[in-house]
Amino acid sequence: MSDWSLWVMFLAVGIGTFVMRLSFVELYGRWRIPTLLSRALVYVPASVLAALVLPAVVYPHGQGEFAFDNPQIPAAIIAAWIAWKTRSTVLTLAVGMATLWGLKILAL
Amino acid sequence: MTYRTGREAFIHGIRTLIPLTPGVVPFGLITGVMAVEMGMSPAMSIGMTLLFYSGSAQLVALQLLQNGALPVTIVATALIINLRFIMYSASLAPYLHHLPRRWTWPVSYLLSDQSYALCSLKFSSGELGRFAPHFYAGTAFAMWLTWQLSVFAGVYLGASIPETWSLTFAVPLSFLALLVPSIRGSASLGAAVVGGLIAVFAVKLPYNLGLVTASIGGVIAGLLIESIRKKTLSSASVNNVGRESR
Numbered sequence: 001m002s003d004w005s006l007w008v009m010f011l012a013v014g015i016g017t018f019v020m021r022l023s024f025v026e027l028y029g030r031w032r033i034p035t036l037l038s039r040a041l042v043y044v045p046a047s048v049l050a051a052l053v054l055p056a057v058v059y060p061h062g063q064g065e066f067a068f069d070n071p072q073i074p075a076a077i078i079a080a081w082i083a084w085k086t087r088s089t090v091l092t093l094a095v096g097m098a099t100l101w102g103l104k105i106l107a108l
Numbered sequence: 109m110t111y112r113t114g115r116e117a118f119i120h121g122i123r124t125l126i127p128l129t130p131g132v133v134p135f136g137l138i139t140g141v142m143a144v145e146m147g148m149s150p151a152m153s154i155g156m157t158l159l160f161y162s163g164s165a166q167l168v169a170l171q172l173l174q175n176g177a178l179p180v181t182i183v184a185t186a187l188i189i190n191l192r193f194i195m196y197s198a199s200l201a202p203y204l205h206h207l208p209r210r211w212t213w214p215v216s217y218l219l220s221d222q223s224y225a226l227c228s229l230k231f232s233s234g235e236l237g238r239f240a241p242h243f244y245a246g247t248a249f250a251m252w253l254t255w256q257l258s259v260f261a262g263v264y265l266g267a268s269i270p271e272t273w274s275l276t277f278a279v280p281l282s283f284l285a286l287l288v289p290s291i292r293g294s295a296s297l298g299a300a301v302v303g304g305l306i307a308v309f310a311v312k313l314p315y316n317l318g319l320v321t322a323s324i325g326g327v328i329a330g331l332l333i334e335s336i337r338k339k340t341l342s343s344a345s346v347n348n349v350g351r352e353s354r
Contacts, residue, residue: 001173006152009179013169013186014159020190022216024197028205033198039334040327041195046296047303047326048189049287051319052168054304055311056280072277079281083288089131092285093138093278100277 071103110237117239121226121246125254128222132251133258135163138278140262141269142170145276150263157259161217161252164286165189167279172319185319196224203231203240215241218248220255294337299330 024033057076059065079096086092111117143153143166160166165186172182196219204212227244230236236243269275291297303326310318 001179003152005179006148007155009169009183010156010159012183013165013190014161016183016187017160017162017165017190017193018217020187020193021197021219022213023194024201025204025212025216028201033194036331038195038198040331041191043296043299043327043330044188044191044323045290046287046300047330048185048319048323049164049283049290050300050304051307051322051326052171053280053283053287055307055318056171056283058308059311072280075277076280076284079284080288083285087289089282089285090134092288093134093281096281096284097274097278100274104274 069107071100071107075099075103110235111239111242114239114242117236117242118246118249121243121248122250123246124226124243125222125247125250128226128251129254132163132222132254135167135282136255136258137262137265138275138282139163139166139170140259140264141266141275142167142262142279143259144263144266146170146173153263154256154260157256160186161220161255162186162190163255164283167282171279181317181320185323188320188323192221193219196221196228199228200224200231200244204244207241211241211245215245215248218245218252220248220251222251223247295330295333298333299326302326302329 024031053076057072058070060067060070060072075096078099079092082088082095083092111120139157140153143156144150148156156166156169160169168189169182169186172185177185197216200219204215207215223244226247227240230243231240287300291300303322305322306325307318307322310321312318313321
């Protein structure tokens with residue numbers, strides 16, 4: 001992709017995100033958020049994040065090639081457990097990466 | 109705590125944010141490293157960071173760029189992830205809307221998960237007094253500076269990290285670190301399970317449409333579980349009332 005189209009894309013996301021951040025601060029008193037929308041928005045983070053994590057873990061080589069000797073799966077399970085127990089980003093990243101490196105060294 | 113001056117409130121806002129920085133810096137570093145590994149110039153990586161000012165959307169956009177997704181898909185996905193800001197905006201608006209535009213526009217740009225989390229309860233309890241917007245601006249500015257500096261550091265570290273470290277795995281790991289705390293009950297768990305599974309099975313859909321399909325499927329699953337639980341709860345309480353009155 002050319003630098004130009006990248007800049008256009010970044011600008012589109014930047015403006016769109018700014019409009020969402022400003023939305024109700026600007027429109028206060030003139031527009032109310034529909035109930036169904038505010039209920040639905042609660043589930044957006046869990047749904048989108050899971051949809052990002054699972055394929056990236058299951059298919060280490062990209063598009064849809066499942067591999068049985070994939071050390072990312074046990075590493076991700078252990079990292080998820082650490083995230084659940086500690087709620088710490090730093091520990092989740094450190095333990096997940098260390099597990100992946102450990103498994104790769106063992107497999108060599 | 110009520111403040112005597114706006115300056116005092118602003119500085120206390122900065123101080124309140126500092127304990128959150130250890131969770132932010134690693135994300136920023138990874139974002140910077142990923143941008144450079146994608147072949148972006150430092151200027152472009154920093155421009156992207158300033159325009160987005162949203163770590164999860166930026167990491168997602170980088171990953172989709174790597175997968176060769178269409179620009180429209182990338183923009184749509186990044187904006188879907190940022191839909192939560194509408195919610196934040198709605199809940200902070202009663203305390204910020206009276207300010208002049210030269211303040212509402214910059215403080216809206218600075219809105220983040222962290223300063224929302226720090227301010228929403230304090231705003232509604234009224235404990236901050238009349239300098240509440242200054243306190244918010246302090247947390248928001250400190251968060252923005254932390255984020256920009258850590259991405260900047262990542263951009264300059266990036267080039268020196270060897271590929272054998274498999275650092276690309278840090279991206280799903282950092283999403284995992286955001287995902288786990290966002291699961292607060294059976295409905296959000298259902299949303300995550302359904303969203304994740306659809307994404308795995310729909311991975312071969314063209315233009316990364318699998319991600320959008322999976323996200324919508326997950327949200328619908330969450331809403332369904334929520335309404336089923338509400339029904340069983342209300343019918344259970346009706347039965348209890350019936351029993352007690354007998």
